[in-house]
Amino acid sequence: MNDWTPKPIPSAAVAKLPLSPEEGFVLSRLDGATPVKHLTALTGLPPERIQAILTRLVEHGAVLPAPTSAPPPSTGARAAAPPEEDTPAEAEEPLAAEEEAPEDATVEAAAGNWRQIFERQLHPLPEDERARRARGAEDPELSAFCFDPVPAVIKSVLENTRVGLGHARLIARHHHNPVGLEALCGRAAFVADTGVRRWLVRNPQLPAGLYRRLWSGRRLLEQYKVAMDRDVPEGTRRTAREVMRTRFNTAPAEERVELILNTEGRVLASLVGLAVDGKTAALLCGRTYRSPMLIQNIARWSAAPPALIAHLLKQEAVRRQPQLRMLLQRHPNAPADARRGG
Structure with a gap:
């Protein structure tokens, strides 16, 4: 049962279901990719409570039931592809676009409720009182405190023993103060979460120095995806391009090839x-x-090694397409006989 990955039913009319606040909270944390064994860390609830809530969510028709048997393992179509082909190499960890599923509607709805709780009930309190309450708060109030703009309150949220990945994702997305984001990134377990990283790079207040510290050692593919993501603020995209260029100079050859392909x-x-x-x-x-x-892109790359240009000129795809051959022949690193049309 711990290996089961609960999947919400998109067509379920969540707003009309008789869900308790706790059931709604757990449902909001289900993204269709997180197994049951990780939901304790994500929600702060004990395993037996998670199981009971999931059972009720299945009964309500909000979550698909657990499969009765595991699907047969893949025989590995990847292994059948010849490694010498120019098909894109598989990255050891997924690109940001593959990590990123659209936010579930229940998460959005819950976030709206938490924001209302903060704005109507918590924000009118003095800052020191909010910081004190945040240290011992339980959900939904704890999630509501993640919308607080004051870094001291966010630090108190992070000191709360009930804080989990779901709260960290809320802070990464909705807290717009660099000091609070620095505090969040002081927790290695949170920074390692793909959801936290996704919202951090989209946060306009993410400091360039913090991005460099957290992403400079990550794979070139991940850095490239951040640099090209239109949902990422231009300042962070610019920093990502600089970090990628620096990393490219020192990355292993296999990682450079993986990026290019x-x-x-x-x-x-x-x-x-x-x-x-x-x-x-x-x-x-x-x-x-x-x-x-x-x-075509390699042919336009001024630093393409002479040996690579010569190798491409021998490819069947180039022989069949005169425009590709012409591009390669015009490359400054093309063999002399190729430039003469030989």
Whole structure:
């Protein structure tokens, strides 16, 4: 049962269901990707309470029942794909877009309720009183305190023994003070959560220095996704591009190749002025290329190694498409005989 991943039913009329506040709170935390064993940390509720609430949510028709048997394991279609093809390499961890499912409607509805509780009941209190109450608050009041704009209150929320990932995601999304965000990022378990990271980079008050500290060691693919995400403020996107360029200079060759292939070479426009080492060039030359987009982007990359240009000119896809061959022949690193049309 602990391996079961509860999935909300999108068509359920949640507002009309006879849910208790606790049941509504747990339902708001279900994203269809979090297994039961992680819901204790996410909600702050004991496992036996989680199980009882999930049972009632299934009875109410708000959550799909647990499967009676596990689906057969995949035989691994990835293994069947030849590693030397130019199909995008699989990243060890997903890109931000793959991590990011649309917010469940129940989460949005619950967030609206928590904001109302804060604005109507808690915000009129003095700041020191809010900070005192936040240390011992329970939900839904604890979630409501996550909307407080005062960093001292957010620090008290983080000191609360009931605080979980759901509260951390609310703070990352709705707290717009760099001091409070610094306090949130002092908790390693919260920063490791993909939901927290997703909302942090979209928070316009995320300090550039904090982004550099948290993302400078992450994979190039993740940095690229942040740099290209239109939902991320331009200042953070600019910092992400700078961090990616710095990281590209020191990243392992395999990670550089992974970045180039997964983006079909689109990333190369952001890497102007950067070269690659011999190992990266050798790995790129060890593949068969069939993607016109990838070949075209490499042909426009001024730092493309001569060996890679020569390798691309031998590809069947280039032989069949004169425009690709012409682009490669015009590259400054193209072999002399190729530039002469040989």
